[in-house]
Amino acid sequence: xxxxxxxxxxxxxxxxxxxxxxxxxxxxxxxxxxxxxxxxxxxxxxxxxxxxxxxxxxxxxxxxxxxxxxxxxxxxxxxxxxxxxxxxxxxxxxxxxxxxxx
Amino acid sequence: xxxxxxxxxxxxxxxxxxxxxxxxxxxxxxxxxxxxxxxxxxxxxxxxxxxxxxxxxxxxxxxxxxxxxxxxxxxxxxxxxxxxxxxxxxxxxxxxxxxxxxxxxxxxxxxxxxxxxxxxxxxxxxxxxxxxxxxxxxxxxxxxxxxxxxxxxxxxxxxxxxxxxxxxxxxxxxxxxxxxxxxxxxxxxxxxxxxxxxxxxxxxxxxxxxxxxxxxxxxxxxxxxxxxxxxxxxxxxxxxxxxxxxxxxxxxxxxxxxxxxxxxxxxxxxxxxxxxxxxxxxxxxxxxxxxxxxxxxxxxxxxxxx
Numbered sequence: 442x443x444x445x446x447x448x449x450x451x452x453x454x455x456x457x458x459x460x461x462x463x464x465x466x467x468x469x470x471x472x473x474x475x476x477x478x479x480x481x482x483x484x485x486x487x488x489x490x491x492x493x494x495x496x497x498x499x500x501x502x503x504x505x506x507x508x509x510x511x512x513x514x515x516x517x518x519x520x521x522x523x524x525x526x527x528x529x530x531x532x533x534x535x536x537x538x539x540x541x542x543x
Numbered sequence: 544x545x546x547x548x549x550x551x552x553x554x555x556x557x558x559x560x561x562x563x564x565x566x567x568x569x570x571x572x573x574x575x576x577x578x579x580x581x582x583x584x585x586x587x588x589x590x591x592x593x594x595x596x597x598x599x600x601x602x603x604x605x606x607x608x609x610x611x612x613x614x615x616x617x618x619x620x621x622x623x624x625x626x627x628x629x630x631x632x633x634x635x636x637x638x639x640x641x642x643x644x645x646x647x648x649x650x651x652x653x654x655x656x657x658x659x660x661x662x663x664x665x666x667x668x669x670x671x672x673x674x675x676x677x678x679x680x681x682x683x684x685x686x687x688x689x690x691x692x693x694x695x696x697x698x699x700x701x702x703x704x705x706x707x708x709x710x711x712x713x714x715x716x717x718x719x720x721x722x723x724x725x726x727x728x729x730x731x732x733x734x735x736x737x738x739x740x741x742x743x744x745x746x747x748x749x750x751x752x753x754x755x756x757x758x759x760x761x762x763x764x765x766x767x768x769x770x771x772x773x774x775x776x777x778x779x780x781x782x783x784x785x786x787x788x789x790x791x792x793x794x795x796x797x798x799x800x801x802x803x804x805x806x807x808x809x810x811x812x813x814x815x816x817x818x819x820x821x822x823x824x825x826x827x828x829x830x831x832x833x834x835x836x837x838x839x840x841x842x843x844x845x846x847x848x849x
Contacts (some may be wrong), residue, residue, distance in 0.1 A: 442578065447707075450707060452587060454682065454712060457710050457712050457716075458715060458716050461716035462711065462714055462716045462719050462720045462723075464687050465640075465717055465726070466720050468616065468620065468639045468640075469720065469724070470623070471616075471619035471620050471622065471623030472623055473621070473623055473626075473632065473635070473636075474624055474625060475638065476620070476635060477626070477631065477635065478623055480635060483848070484642075484643055487603050487642070488647065490602075490603065490648050490712070491599065491645035491646075491648075491651070492646070492647040492650075492666055494602075494707070495599075495647050495650060495651055495654060496745045497703055497707065498595065498654070499654060500699075500703075501695075501696055501699030501700055501702075502654075502657075502658075502696055503692040503695055503699075504661050504692040504693060504696065508661070508689050509660070509661065511685075511689060512664045512665060512668050512686070512689055513664075515668050515685050515686050515689075516668045516669075516670065518679065518682040518685075519668065519669065519672050519675050519679045519682050519683075520670075520671050520675065521669075521675070522676075522678035522679040522682065523672075523674040523675030523679075523744060524675070525678055526674060526675045526676070527674060528677060535678060537805065
């Protein structure tokens, strides 16, 4: 699929470049009628280029929603460890306080 | 229980209290250092994501006309037209080079947001590590497989941008059109030559800006991947490392990352190669990285060849 996206990216780049050049020439020469015909084609070519660029980047994405859930789980465990540790810390401080009177 | 036994018990307890307090203090310091490393990884990764966003926008960005040029163009276009002026025509007359947002804009936004969220979530996983450090060593290791994916993603983005560097298509199209106009004009050769030299200067400026944009984007993704690799070492050996070990590891990581800015594309390629070598040393990372690039033949062949 990425092969296709790579080809689409190259093709869209060339097409957008050629159409944009023709569109700019039409504008430069004051040829509004030709410019009107070309504008939607130019926009479509840039749309395709942008989509292909995005598709190629998305091919590199590995982390999934399941990984987000896993990160939440790990955070929950660490938070729980913090709660446990706070309780122990409290107990230790209490013991230290009592020890001062013995 | 005798008075002596009670006193001995409390003396032992005081010793335990001190030991636990010291242990907690040491663990908390280690944890705080790790939090710093994870937060920095988030910062560098999110900066890389912003660079990718900047690059894709700049590629299809248009330099607006000055108001004087726009007015001249307006008159020329209206007088040169023959068909009825429609609402669509008025839009073009007002701003002929205004680019519309790509159809994939919403998808782009979702992708960028998803990426930012992933790296932010990773850093916040350790938010309360400093207060739970005594019991959370195993949880720290659990985060390694996710970090592996986040590193491989950054390395894949880096390779992807290098394979498809920034091309300011619209800017190039303007120059190309002007080049053809000058070439085909009836102007004297001397005038043509001057005009072409000016266009060459502008074209070289665009090429330099494209290279700079590509370099800065690759640089940021390499920085993030490199920091991720160093952080991985710390996570994997978290329970065996001392505060000093972690501090030293992070200092090295920040120094390495700090040394990257300013490298040209070949320098960045060397940095990337180092990351790829590290990735290839570790079977899990290697598999993930190859998976990320599996369908880009030129890239996967290159990494497998190492």
